[in-house]
Each structure stands twice: as structure tokens, then as C-alpha cells.
Amino acid sequence: MARSELELPLPRRWAHSQGVGRAAIAAAAGLDCNSELLVAAAILHDVGYAPRLVVTGFHPLDGARFLRDEHQADQRVTRLVANHTFALLEADERGLQAQLAAEFPILDDQVLVDALTYCDMTTTPDGGPTTAADRIHEILTRYGRDTTVGRFMQRAATNILEAVFRTEEAMAAHPR
Template identity: 60%
Template sequence: MAITDVTARAYELAESLLAEPLPRRWSHSLGVAQRARSLQGVLGTDAALMEAAAVLHDVGYSPRIASTGFHPLDGARFLRDQEGVDERVVRLVAHHSCALLEAEERGLKTELAAEFELERPALVDALLFCDMTTTPDGGHTTSEARVSEIVGRYGPDTIVGRFIQRAAPEIHAAVQRVEGRLTATQEAG
């Protein structure tokens, strides 16, 4: 299956899992995919793959497939086992936005790491950038504001609150790396 077909299928699948039960999560996913499209110049041949991963990154929240309560793992397992989605897309979903740190908070780090290899760092950074510079409603934001919003929404002493605070330095560093690549590409063009 061509990667453009994978991307088209990703939108259909994400919409079927998120649009009705979780419309705000669906809006966020569409915004993350839009951010991914903005990275085409830096991603080259991986641009369509990134867009597919971006629109699918939060499908693990869907009540139809949530099982562990840890959406990167639930989503990746579903995409791999039930939908046969491209392996690289599945790996990106499994490890999006510092998922290993949250998995550690949940006692699932060994499980996540054993089941899903990390994708190459530039793509991991790109998906992190797309997710952490997109608001819950799909608009653009800074990584600082996004981390603050997540801590405020979940609370600083919750699993998600603790994880995102620990992950914040890596989130901001990844965003800076992607912004640096964008600037270099624009200056070269």
C-alpha cells in the first residue's frame, strides 16, 4: 500500500474512532496533522508518514479501544493488531511525546519498550513538535503554554501532571531542534 493510501486511511480511521465520542480530541488530532503538513520541507519522503502518525497519535483514547488507560500503548496495539497500519506509523504512535516517561509513571515502560522500537530521532522530534505546539482544540501554541495547559488540566500531582513536568525539558528541546531544522530549510531555500 502506498504511503499516500496509508495517510488517507489514517484520517478515516482516526475520524471513526475520535470524531463522535471525543470531538475535542479529534480537533486536536486534525491540528496536529496540519502541523505535520507544515513540516514537509524538513521531512521530505517521510512527510506523508508523519501526517498519518499525527492524525492517529491519540486514537488510544477512543473508548472503543482503550484497555490499559495508557493511550500510546493502546493506540499502537490497536493499529498494529487490528488494522495492520504501517509499522513506522505504529512506532511513532507508541512513542509519541515522550511516552516512555509516562509509561514509567504507569509501570508500563518495559512493556512499551519491548513491544515497540523507537523510530528515528528526527521523526520522534517532529511528532513531538506537532503534538506539543497544538492546543486541545487544534490551534497553534508554544510548547511552554502546552505543558502548562496539560499540568493545569490534569493537576500537578497526577500521573500525567508528573510525567509532563518531567518531560518538559525534552519537549522544549525537541521543539527547538525542529524549529532549527525549519529555519535552516527556509534559509537554504
């Protein structure tokens, strides 16, 4: 599904999604979580960027609605996609926080929520590994500090780094 929506119109976004999926497979091996759910959400997390799916212009919401409405996807997947990487903070910047929270409440599984953030924020736009700090810097450089995404990233940076740290700690406690 993600491939059919992203591969041709947005090959770099598709490469990122594949990298996030690979990171999820690796992370799930060291976490006590639903690995199938994590991997599915990881591969699908950016599907809302697909040009034909853009409605609000906010990819977590557009992607989650697509998954729910066109594919009747598992509501846990749609909630993870909708709320990936502290999306509620960006939704606030866009005036969409109430809509996002009402339609897709954050999943009550901190390990999965953190793990998806970890996978997204330790994967480059081209699908390679990186550090969360470098990824935050890359996003701020690409979008600019004074843009909606830049303001969100500055607000979310500490939360992102904490989620990545919690995930790394959990993986270290359960070595493969």
C-alpha cells in the same frame, strides 16, 4: 480511521488530532523527513483515547496495539504513535515502560520523533497553534501537577522543549 474512532465520542480530541495533522503537513515541508509517515502518525497519535480501544488506559500503547492488531498498520507508524511525545516517561509512571519498549521500540529517526513531538506540543486541545511552553502549562493545569500525567509532564518538559527547538532549527535551515 482516527475520525471514525474519535469524532463522535471525543470531538475535542479529534479537533486536536486534526490540528496536529495540519502542523505535520506544515512542518514536513521544511524538514528532510518522510512527510507521509509524519502526517499519518500525527493524525493517529491520540487514537488510543477512543473509548472502545481503551485496554491499559495508556493511550499511546492502546492506540499502537489497535493500529497493529486491527489494521496491520506500518510498524513505523505504530512505533511513532506508541512513543509520541516522550511516552516512555509516562509509561514509566504507569508501570508500562517495559511493555511499551518491548512491543514498540522507539523509531531510529530522531527527525521524525522530534517532529511528531513538535506537532503535538504546538497544538492546543482544540486544534489551534500554541507554543510548547504554553501547551505544557495547559496540560499541567488541566490534569494537575500531582497526577500521573502531571508528574510525567514535569519530567518530560525539558525533553519536549529540546525536541521542539531541534525541529524549529531544522525547519529554519530548510525554508520553503
